[in-house]
Amino acid sequence: MPVRQMTRRTLLLGTGATLLLSACGGGGTAGSDARQLGISAIPDQDPELLNRLYPAVAERFADTTGLEVAYRPVTDYTAVVRAFEIGDIHLAWMGGLTGVQARERVPGATAVAQRDIDADFRSLFIAHTDSGLRPFDQVDGLRGLAGHTLTFGSETSTSGRLMPQYFMRQAGLEPGDLKGKPGFSGSHDATIELVAGGSFEAGAVNKQVWDATVAADDIDLSKVVVLWRTPGYADYHWLARPDLDKTFGAGTQEKVLDLLLGLDRQDAEDAELLGLFGARSFVRTRNSAYDRIEDVARELGLLR
Amino acid sequence: MTLGLDAPPAPPTASAPGRKPVSGRRALLRKLVTLVAVAGLLAWSVHRALPSGSELVNHGGLALLDDLAATALHPSLEADFLGVVLDAMATTLALALLGTAGALVIGLIGGLILSDVAWAGALPWPVRVARLLLRGALVAVRSVHELVWALFFVSVLGLDPLVAVLALALPFGAQSAQVFGETFDAVPDAPLRSLRAAGAKRCSALAYALLPGTAPLLLSYSFYRFECALRSAVVLGVAGVGGLGFELTVSLQSRNWGEVWTLVAALLVLAAAVELWSNRVRSDVAVVTCADWSVGQERSGDEGRSPRGLSRSTRWSLALTVPAIAVAWWWAGLSPAGLTSARTQDLAGRLLGDLWPPALPEGGLRALTGAALDTVTMAVLAMVVAVVITLVAGPWASRPRADRRGPAAWGRWAVWWTARLLLLVLRSIPPTVWAVVALLGLFPGVLPGALALGLYTGGILGRLVAEAWETMNLKPRESLRNAGVPRVVSAVVSVGPPSANHLVTYTLYRFEICVRDTAVVGVVGAAGLGRLLSERLAAFDFPVVTSVLLASLLVSLVVEILGRRLRRALRA
Numbered sequence: 124m125p126v127r128q129m130t131r132r133t134l135l136l137g138t139g140a141t142l143l144l145s146a147c148g149g150g151g152t153a154g155s156d157a158r159q160l161g162i163s164a165i166p167d168q169d170p171e172l173l174n175r176l177y178p179a180v181a182e183r184f185a186d187t188t189g190l191e192v193a194y195r196p197v198t199d200y201t202a203v204v205r206a207f208e209i210g211d212i213h214l215a216w217m218g219g220l221t222g223v224q225a226r227e228r229v230p231g232a233t234a235v236a237q238r239d240i241d242a243d244f245r246s247l248f249i250a251h252t253d254s255g256l257r258p259f260d261q262v263d264g265l266r267g268l269a270g271h272t273l274t275f276g277s278e279t280s281t282s283g284r285l286m287p288q289y290f291m292r293q294a295g296l297e298p299g300d301l302k303g304k305p306g307f308s309g310s311h312d313a314t315i316e317l318v319a320g321g322s323f324e325a326g327a328v329n330k331q332v333w334d335a336t337v338a339a340d341d342i343d344l345s346k347v348v349v350l351w352r353t354p355g356y357a358d359y360h361w362l363a364r365p366d367l368d369k370t371f372g373a374g375t376q377e378k379v380l381d382l383l384l385g386l387d388r389q390d391a392e393d394a395e396l397l398g399l400f401g402a403r404s405f406v407r408t409r410n411s412a413y414d415r416i417e418d419v420a421r422e423l424g425l426l427r
Numbered sequence: 428m429t430l431g432l433d434a435p436p437a438p439p440t441a442s443a444p445g446r447k448p449v450s451g452r453r454a455l456l457r458k459l460v461t462l463v464a465v466a467g468l469l470a471w472s473v474h475r476a477l478p479s480g481s482e483l484v485n486h487g488g489l490a491l492l493d494d495l496a497a498t499a500l501h502p503s504l505e506a507d508f509l510g511v512v513l514d515a516m517a518t519t520l521a522l523a524l525l526g527t528a529g530a531l532v533i534g535l536i537g538g539l540i541l542s543d544v545a546w547a548g549a550l551p552w553p554v555r556v557a558r559l560l561l562r563g564a565l566v567a568v569r570s571v572h573e574l575v576w577a578l579f580f581v582s583v584l585g586l587d588p589l590v591a592v593l594a595l596a597l598p599f600g601a602q603s604a605q606v607f608g609e610t611f612d613a614v615p616d617a618p619l620r621s622l623r624a625a626g627a628k629r630c631s632a633l634a635y636a637l638l639p640g641t642a643p644l645l646l647s648y649s650f651y652r653f654e655c656a657l658r659s660a661v662v663l664g665v666a667g668v669g670g671l672g673f674e675l676t677v678s679l680q681s682r683n684w685g686e687v688w689t690l691v692a693a694l695l696v697l698a699a700a701v702e703l704w705s706n707r708v709r710s711d712v713a714v715v716t717c718a719d720w721s722v723g724q725e726r727s728g729d730e731g732r733s734p735r736g737l738s739r740s741t742r743w744s745l746a747l748t749v750p751a752i753a754v755a756w757w758w759a760g761l762s763p764a765g766l767t768s769a770r771t772q773d774l775a776g777r778l779l780g781d782l783w784p785p786a787l788p789e790g791g792l793r794a795l796t797g798a799a800l801d802t803v804t805m806a807v808l809a810m811v812v813a814v815v816i817t818l819v820a821g822p823w824a825s826r827p828r829a830d831r832r833g834p835a836a837w838g839r840w841a842v843w844w845t846a847r848l849l850l851l852v853l854r855s856i857p858p859t860v861w862a863v864v865a866l867l868g869l870f871p872g873v874l875p876g877a878l879a880l881g882l883y884t885g886g887i888l889g890r891l892v893a894e895a896w897e898t899m900n901l902k903p904r905e906s907l908r909n910a911g912v913p914r915v916v917s918a919v920v921s922v923g924p925p926s927a928n929h930l931v932t933y934t935l936y937r938f939e940i941c942v943r944d945t946a947v948v949g950v951v952g953a954a955g956l957g958r959l960l961s962e963r964l965a966a967f968d969f970p971v972v973t974s975v976l977l978a979s980l981l982v983s984l985v986v987e988i989l990g991r992r993l994r995r996a997l998r999a
Contacts, residue, residue: 169681195586198676201965202581202667209774211585224967251487272485272870278965303482303870307952309680316682322488322867424789427968 160184160192160371163207164216165200167280168332169312176399177216183396184214187382188375199309200279204228213367214379219244219281219358219416224426226410231365234410235376236383238402242412243355245330246282246290249315250350254324258350265294265351274306274323276314279425281358281416283311287327289419290353312336319346329358331401357412380407457996472807475800476873483874488867495684495864502692503685511674512693519670520697521755522588522663523656526595528752530656531649533596534603537565541608544616545633565601570983571976572946573598573659577666578964583774588759589766591668595656606648607641614640643712646745650705657701661694662857662947671697672857679863691856698855704744711741778969785977786970788959795959799978802955803986805877805948806941812881813941814934816853817889820846821930824893850893854886862948876953880944888937895929931997935990942986946979956982 162184164177177194185192195212197203204221206212208228217225217234226232250256254271268291276283284307288298298305306323308314311332318326319342330352336342361383367376383405386393397403420426449457477483539545540561546554577594584590619636623629664672671694678686737745765771788794823846827839861879869875899922907917949957956979963971 166680170677171681197586198665198667198673198680204967205582206585209582209585210770228967272482272487278962303485304872306866306871313680313682317488317491320487320490320494322485322491324487424968425966427966427970 158191158371160188160190160214160375161195161206161212162192162214162216163195163197163203163212165203165218165221165277165280166196166198167200167218167277167283167310167329169310170196172312172399176396179396179399183382184379188371188378190371190375200277207232207362207364210364210366213364213370215362217360217362218279219356219360219413220279220285220420220425221281222360222362223413223417223420224279225362227426229364233363233365233376234360234408234413235363235380236405237357237360237408237412238400239404239406240331240402241359242357242406242408244282244358245355246287246353247328247330247333248287248325248350248353249318249328249333249347250325251318251321251323252346252348253321256325256348256350258348260351262290262294262351262354265291265296268325269296269300270302271324272302272306273325273327274308274314274317275327276307276311276329277309278307280311280329281356282329283308283314283327285416285419285423285425286353286356288423292423315342315347319343321346325350335401357408357416360408360413461993461996468807469811472804472811475804476808476877482870483872485868485870488869491867492864495687495867498684499688501685502688503683504689508686508689512671512689515669515671515674515690516693516697517758519657519660519672520701521759522591522668522670523595523653523660524752524755525588525592525759525761526599526660527649527653527656529592529596530599530603530652533600534607535645537561537600537604538607538611539633541565541604542611544612544614544619544637565604566984567980569598569601569605570943570980571598572943574662574666574947574950575960575976577663577668578950579778581666581668582778583771584765586667586669587765588669588761589763590666591660591663591670592759592761594663594666594668595659599652599656599659603648603652607645610641610644610648611637646712647709650708654702654705657698658854658857662859664857665859665947665950672859675857675860679860691860694855695852699851702851704740707738708741708744711738781969782973784970785973787974788963788971795974795978798954798956798959798975799982801873802942802945802949802957802979802982805873805880805945805953805955806938806986808873808877809880809884809941809945810934810938812878813885813888813937814930816850816882816885817892817930817934820849820885821889821892821896824850824889825896826893846893847890850886850889852886853882854884854890856883858883858944858947859951862951862953866952871952871954873954876945876948876955876957879948879953880941884937884941884944888933891933891937892930895933896926899925899929932994935994939983939987939990943979943983 162177162181164173166173173196177196181192181194184190195206197206200218200221203212203215203217204225207215207217207225215225222234226234248265248268250271256267256271259265259267275287278284291297302324306317308317308326311329314326314328315333315336317323318328333349337344361379363376363379368374384407386397386405388394388397388403417426541558550558573594576597577590580590580593584593614637616636618640619632622632622636627635660668660670661672661675664670664674664676667673671690675687675690675694678690788798790797823842825843827836827843858879861882862875865875865878869878901922903921904917907921908914912920945953945955946957946960949955949959950961952958952961956975960972960975960979963969963975
């Protein structure tokens with residue numbers, strides 16, 4: 124009996140040791156290097172486009188800072204804020220609302236740069252031509268959407284949900300006045316596709332994405348009509364964690380900012396990057412530029 | 428996954444000693460009351476899901492469904508993408524394996540603590556209090572869906588494979604602990620007592636007296652859990668956990684239907700392989716089928732399924748378990764370091780601080796109750812869909828008797844394969860994906876959620892019921908027929924009642940799980956508490972998240988208790 128027990132015990136010990144060893148082996152490859160600068164962006168468009176754009180951005184950031192930079196793709200807006208909060212990513216391309224949310228979660232985070240178009244950004248209300256909806260030029264015209272179906276973009280999109288809903292409220296149109304509940308397509312490309320395909324009669328979409336889609340001839344303009352362009356508001360920006368310089372060396376934030384501000388349309392490589400962003404240049408911005416977004420977000424219950 | 432495992436009920440057809448005698452009239456009355464209550468619930472649910480005057484079907488979206496169907500025969504077969512798919516399959520498998528392993532460790536330890544037999548004799552009061560607390564904690568842990576666990580772990584651990592493993596291991600472990608505890612208590616404790624009396628130490632006595640008797644059951648259950656874990660690992664993709672679920676989410680977002688179909692095919696291959704393997708091991712080691720596990724029922728008097736000793740494939744499966752876990756560990760890049768890091772502690776503390784104290788959502792208690800009622804409605808309607816699927820596909824999905832020959836038998840086998848495949852497709856595609864598809868044609872609300880959950884649950888329920896029907900005792904039918912009763916009459920009279928009984932038992936059991944699963948379709952935009960939860964998570968409104976979780980816990984408990992009473996009333 125004692126002999127037999129010994130062998131069993133040995134077997135168990137052996138099993139445990141194997142597990143432990145494999146754990147150590149696996150541990151080496153797991154987790155990210157603490158010195159790796161993580162960047163990410165809200166997935167506001169087709170993953171395909173994002174996967175062309177942000178790895179290129181990561182490469183440029185790496186060149187200018189001399190650091191290892193990794194783009195971490197995510198599937199929804201909230202996940203970017205979450206990853207920013209816990210420090211998996213240090214620099215993020217945020218929307219107006221997600222940026223405000225992230226600053227609320229990470230006090231001291233700063234909005235460093237935005238595109239030339241972001242200080243006066245616009246949303247468009249678009250509609251399928253069969254819906255019978257016609258363009259209008261006053262905010263009150265939104266009341267005409269009553270009784271029609273409508274889709275927003277992502278739930279926490281600034282140009283695809285927050286500001287459109289804000290203007291709808293200004294016009295006296297509540298989501299309950301629409302036909303059925305409003306949809307959340309997830310991204311601007313999806314909104315355009317859903318409206319063009321006739322799934323929803325109307326949609327709220329980011330003007331820059333719309334312009335890019337039209338320019339790329341990706342849409343049948345006989346099917347979709349632009350109803351109204353909203354007044355301007357501040358939107359997208361690069362947001363930096365407060366510990367960026369501490370973790371990656373003084374001047375890291377400045378170097379990234381210089382790179383962004385120095386992007387030049389005359390340079391072929393820069394032009395391609397700017398083209399993917401749908402911008403002519405990047406400019407400085409401040410946290411306070413998004414105060415209005417913050418107020419609207421609180422009003423609509425998207426910020427606590 | 429399995430929420431409603433309670434004490435093993437006696438086999439429906441057997442007489443139940445020790446139960447109070449009930450008069451026939453009383454039993455009939457009880458059944459009538461139950462029927463009326465169920466009918467009332469159905470009517471209420473339909474009324475709630477289809478409010479008059481509001482639009483439900485989005486006719487415009489039906490064209491997209493056409494697009495989706497049209498690409499079914501043209502899945503994406505690019506080499507690059509196929510590489511991604513293979514990678515994702517391995518990741519999903521690895522995460523499911525690791526999650527199951529974790530759940531079994533929790534289950535064994537928890538099960539031993541919860542079982543009476545392991546303690547032997549009177550318990551000191553601190554142990555009793557601790558056990559009570561543990562029992563309560565386990566109920567709370569398993570009432571929160573894996574996906575919700577994953578969403579919380581992601582906020583603390585980031586995109587770490589630990590998120591998936593923990594999100595699977597915790598609720599599954601809590602469930603396993605309960606089942607294992609009951610299993611330990613169900614075996615005769617004489618060997619254990621004699622060993623203890625002979626002076627054996629407690630641990631060795633437990634190992635030698637308890638494990639041999641329960642090992643086949645534990646093994647069978649473990650493989651059943653693994654099947655569930657695989658399905659759940661795919662669902663977790665919505666939370667950003669890598670693998671097939673994540674790839675599906677991305678492909679759906681870019682509406683790349685070709686890729687979606689490739690991923691669905693990969694999912695089916697993986698699920699079918701795991702189920703075949705698990706079926707084989709389970710039929711080998713134990714008298715219990717998958718159907719029995721889900722309601723904690725042990726089949727007795729079933730000669731066909733007596734243990735035949737371990738076949739070679741089972742022995743190999745067991746021998747490979749440890750290396751497989753090691754490989755999965757390496758492949759997933761799992762590292763427990765994330766659990767203890769200062770950042771994790773910091774963030775966990777912060778999250779807990781944010782969650783407390785709870786606050787009511789906008790609209791107050793009314794909004795919360797409304798969401799809870801929507802959740803129940805969605806689950807009720809989902810069960811209607813699932814039962815219809817079961818009634819239509821279930822009879823064909825029961826394995827034909829092996830003794831038949833000839834072309835008719837071949838036809839029957841072909842139908843059997845088709846029905847099984849249909850059920851496999853329904854349950855292997857995660858409810859999140861069904862919901863995304865349903866939302867193409869229906870406006871957000873209770874209906875698309877119910878449809879998505881119903882399709883998914885139908886795949887599971889159909890299989891459970893079909894398997895239970897397969898093992899039904901046919902002797903009464905033979906006896907009737909031998910006694911000269913016409914074929915049809917003898918079949919209806921002898922097979923009808925027990926079949927209906929199986930259907931009702933499993934439907935009630937799946938209903939309890941369905942209530943919990945509503946969280947999943949809520950996250951992708953349907954309705955109910957799950958929708959409120961994801962909406963408030965997106966707004967980082969944690970106090971309201973807490974009250975939504977508490978409301979879900981309450982709904983789960985009420986449904987579980989009512990379900991148990993209903994099952995008892997129907998059995999009486």
